[in-house]
Amino acid sequence: MEVLKVDRRDAADVLTQGNAAIIDDFLDAETSNEFSRAAIESWKRNSDPGTGWNLCIKSGDINRRIPTSKLASNENIKRIFDACSFDPFRYWYYSCFASPGKIPASHSLNVHLIKEIETALLKAGLKEICDNVQIDVGAVEPRFSITSFDPLSFIDPHSDFLKEGKGHYIITVLYYLAGPSDEEYGGELVFSRTVPAAKIKPIQNRLVLFRPSADSIHHVVPNSSSGNYRLAFSGWFAQP
Ligand SMILES: O=C(O)CCC(=O)C(=O)O
Ligand SMILES: [Fe+2]
Numbered sequence: 001m002e003v004l005k006v007d008r009r010d011a012a013d014v015l016t017q018g019n020a021a022i023i024d025d026f027l028d029a030e031t032s033n034e035f036s037r038a039a040i041e042s043w044k045r046n047s048d049p050g051t052g053w054n055l056c057i058k059s060g061d062i063n064r065r066i067p068t069s070k071l072a073s074n075e076n077i078k079r080i081f082d083a084c085s086f087d088p089f090r091y092w093y094y095s096c097f098a099s100p101g102k103i104p105a106s107h108s109l110n111v112h113l114i115k116e117i118e119t120a121l122l123k124a125g126l127k128e129i130c131d132n133v134q135i136d137v138g139a140v141e142p143r144f145s146i147t148s149f150d151p152l153s154f155i156d157p158h159s160d161f162l163k164e165g166k167g168h169y170i171i172t173v174l175y176y177l178a179g180p181s182d183e184e185y186g187g188e189l190v191f192s193r194t195v196p197a198a199k200i201k202p203i204q205n206r207l208v209l210f211r212p213s214a215d216s217i218h219h220v221v222p223n224s225s226s227g228n229y230r231l232a233f234s235g236w237f238a239q240p
Contacts, residue, residue, distance in 0.1 A: 001018060001019055001020065001021040001191065001193055001194060001210075001213070001215040001216060002020070002060040002194055002198075003020040003022065003191050003194055003198035004019055004020070004021060004022065005007070005022045005023075005024070005071075005160075006019070006021050006023060007197040008023050008124075008125040008129065009125075010126075010135050011023055011088070011125075011129045011209060012128075012129050012132030012172065013132050015073055015129070015209060015210065015211055016050075016132075016133055016237070018211070018213060018215065019135075019210070020191060020202060020208060020209065020210035020211050020216070020240065021207075021208070021209045022206060022207070022208050023125075023206070023207045023208075023209070024203070024206050024207075025126055025205050025206075025208060026121065026125070026175065026205055026206070026207040027120055027121070027124050027205055028124075029118055032204060032205040034207060035113070035116070035120070035177055035233075036115055036173070036177045036178050036204050036205075036231070038059065039113065039146055039178065039231045039233075040175040040177075040222070040229055040231065040234065042110055042113065042146070042223070043094075043096075043097065043146075043148050043229060043231060044067040046069075046094065046096075046148070047068055047069055047071070048069060048076055049067070050069070050071070050157055050227070051068075051096070051110065051168045051202050052096045052097055052110045052111070053068040053069075053094055053095070053096045053110075053148075054066060054094065054096070054097065055069070055070060055071060055077070055092070055093075055094055056091065056092075056093055056094065056095050057077065057081055057090075057091065057092050058089065058090055058091050059080075059081045059082075059084040059085070059086025059087050059090040059092075060083070060086065060087045060090075061084065062080065062081065062084060063189050065095075068094060074152060078121070078152065087184060088154040088156065089156045089157075089158055089168060090154075090156050091154065091155040091156060092152055092153050092154060093148065093149050093153040093154070093155060093220070094147065094148040094149070094150070094153070095099055095145045095146070095147045095148075095234075096110045096146045096147075096148075097145045100175055100187070106176070110146065112146065113146070113148060113203060114144050114233065116140055116168055117144075117146075117175065118144055118233075119196065121138060121175060121207065121233075123175070126173070126207075126209075128170065128198055129209065130237070133171075133211070135170055135171060135237060137237065139240075140237040140238060140239065141237065141239070141240040142235070142238075143169075143236050143237075143238050143240045144173070144233060144234065144235035144236075145233075145234060145235055146177070146231060146234070147186060147231070147232050147234045148229065148230065149222070149223045149230040150223065150226065150230075150233050151222060151223060151224050151226050152222070153220070153222060153223065153226070153230075154219070154220055154221065154222045155159075155220040156217055156219055157192060157215065157217050157218065158218070158219070159212055159213065159214060159215070159216045159217050159218070160210075160216060160218075160236065161212040161213050161214055161216060165240055166240075167237075167239065167240075168200055168212075168238065168239050169212050169236035169237070169238050169239075170211065170212075170229075170236070171209060171210070171211050171212075171236065171237050172208075172209065172210050172211070172212055172235075172236055173191035173208075173209060173233075173234060173236065173237070174189065174207070174208040174209075174232055174233070174234050175185045175206070175207050175208075175232065175233040175234075176202040176203075176204055176205070176206045176208075176231075176232050176233075177204060177231040177232060177233060178202075178203060178204055178228075178229040178230065178231040179201060179202030179203055179223075179228070179229075179230050179231075180202075180223055180224075180225045181228060182225070182228075184224075185223060185225035186221040186222050186223050186224050186225075187201075187202050187221060187222070187223035187224075187228075187230040188200055188201055188202065188219060188220070188221045189202065189208065189218055189219075189220055190218060190219055190220070191217065191218045192217055192218070192219065193214070193215055193216075193217050196239060199221075199228070200228055202232060208214055208235065212236075
């Protein structure tokens with residue numbers, strides 16, 4: 001697998017060849033700034049009840065989503081989490097889910113924002129890219145959220161590839177809303193199977209697409225900067 005920086009009209013070819021596509025400046029600057037601002041505002045209020053923000057952790061027997069409004073202190077959770085360091089696939093990040101059907105009013109703003117970003121991406125060329133790789137966006141299930149990575153956050157290497165069948169992911173869509181400004185702070189998305197490993201900076205208005213396969217192994221480096229947000233619209237179109 002290769003990771004290629006391309007123009008949106010070449011993205012479908014890149015995906016068809018089993019590679020990942022990076023497309024910068026995907027939305028117009030004004031729309032991108034608006035989404036970025038809204039996501040930052042939402043994350044700043046993540047400790048308010050009912051905002052939809054959860055801490056998602058997996059480590060050993062722990063596999064939980066904890067509403068951030070209920071997190072008194074990360075320290076205790078971190079101790080339990082670290083005790084399970086033998087697990088080869090662990091993660092610690094924050095996610096704001098769109099869960100249609102059971103949305104408290106206070107959370108509907110985020111659900112709305114997630115849908116708005118999905119719609120804007122499709123209109124700006126994602127629909128055409130999907131058409132060109134024979135993905136019918138009208139027939140797939142969008143499973144998107146907004147994620148946040150703080151200095152404790154990371155995701156171990158994984159592929160996003162699930163066995164064919166009901167519910168598997170047919171394309172991964174990552175659209176960065178905000179990222180650490182400085183190289184030294186981390187937060188990169190890394191594809192480790194490429195030679196050399198491809199390190200993708202989470203730059204605002206950057207879209208990353210790939211079709212999950214056994215080869216698409218990637219991980220997220222901790223964002224060591226507490227002063228910089230690392231926010232992404234993140235998820236998949238899945239086979240319903
Ligand atoms: O945020 C990213 O850059 C990647 C996230 C990811 O790999 C995932 O959620 O599966
Ligand atoms: Fe992933």
